[in-house]
Amino acid sequence: MGLITGVFTFFYHLPQIYKWLLKPYYVASFLMTVAFLVVRKTPGLCEHLATQREDGNSCDFDWRELEILMFLSAIVMMKNRRAFTLEQHIGNLFLFSKVANVILFFRLDVRLGILYVTLCVAFVMTCKPPLYMGPEYIKYFSDKTIDEELQKDSRVTWIVEFYANWSSDCQSFAPIFADLSLKYNCAGLRFGKVDVGRYGEISQRYRVSTSPLAKQLPSVMLFKGGQEIMRRPMVDNKGRAVSWTFNEENMIREFNLNELFQKSKKLNKGCGIKGEDTHPEVGSNELNPDDDTKEPKESKKDQ
Missing domain, CATH: 3.40.30.10 (Glutaredoxin)
Structure with missing residues (x-):
């Protein structure tokens, strides 16, 4: 029953969530979060990347990358145990995903790591998280x-x-x-x-x-x-x-x-x-x- 209620609540607030997620800050954060995944899986690009896989398939994660991603998942789950709002949950995911991306890109290619860090700095300097704009008596x-x-x-x-x-x-x-x-x-x-x-x-x-x-x-x-x-x-x-x-x-x-x-x-x-x-x-x-x-x-x- 609780699951059904949660699903109905999600769909009821879906238009608000959709509008909220389309803000530039969240769009840019999402793109930076999935950056390594996109680079590693994009045909025509992934074939030129280095890999430690025994089969030499550079378009799939090697064991070390999977280890880093599993560690990222554990950290996000631990941090989100103390999160109370949707913004906190998503903020933790974005923050630690960017840290993991930095490690993954530097491990893959120093030049890609430097490029990603540069993009992160530019993002912090130019893109501010949206402020709460809802009703209040303050x-x-x-x-x-x-x-x-x-x-x-x-x-x-x-x-x-x-x-x-x-x-x-x-x-x-x-x-x-x-x-x-x-x-x-x-x-x-x-x-x-x-x-x-x-x-x-x-x-x-x-x-x-x-x-x-x-x-x-x-x-x-x-x-x-x-x-x-x-x-x-x-x-x-x-x-x-x-x-x-x-x-x-x-x-x-x-x-x-x-x-x-x-x-x-x-x-x-x-x-x-x-x-x-x-x-x-x-x-x-x-x-x-x-x-x-x-x-x-x-x-x-x-x-």
Whole structure:
């Protein structure tokens, strides 16, 4: 029954998946992932390649290449055990496939290896992964607005994500954070985001390191009256993030979102928070208070 449900779900979302996979980043990543396979199997080209097969068939994998591909499969499966979104699964596949391709091409011919590495560098410099563009109730802060918004009303609790567009972990977490904002946003509990990759002063002010080695991105903080109450992931004495999994279950449990949401709804009814929309902005534009009953629109963020 679960398999049948999964199949129907896949076909239901197939148009969205099809549109998503046709984006230039994924098309180019797919071509680079299958590059060695294409070179090794293309008639007219594979006959001129070196091989260690006993039968001399240069159009098929030798035992060492099969060993590398099997090792790649094992690594991808291990990494995907901790993946929670389709983007994470596909991202792991693309990343480790490119590493395997580098090894395979250098083993086949140094010139092909250098050419493939050059293409990888050009790909990283010119092709950025697409940002999440779905519905959300999130306010995007700048370096000039974050302090004012967090301190505007002491009764409002803010959950703020500190992110950078270049971080694959932030991109994977984006749809999860957006979904939480759709479920739990209200006048007394609001969601915000700030790009610390763009606003370096904010990263220093809120002690969020943008170094890939620190692994602090994304960081999610809970604010009350402009004061930080808690953050995840926590940071140790060496400035490195303590391992923490950014999934919906952990967010709801650690930040106690169900209880916060209930208290915020009571606050809204009892005290009547004035001047605050029950649904903050979609993307970067504040929603009209009269549009609370409408479906959220897709955010239009810069690529």
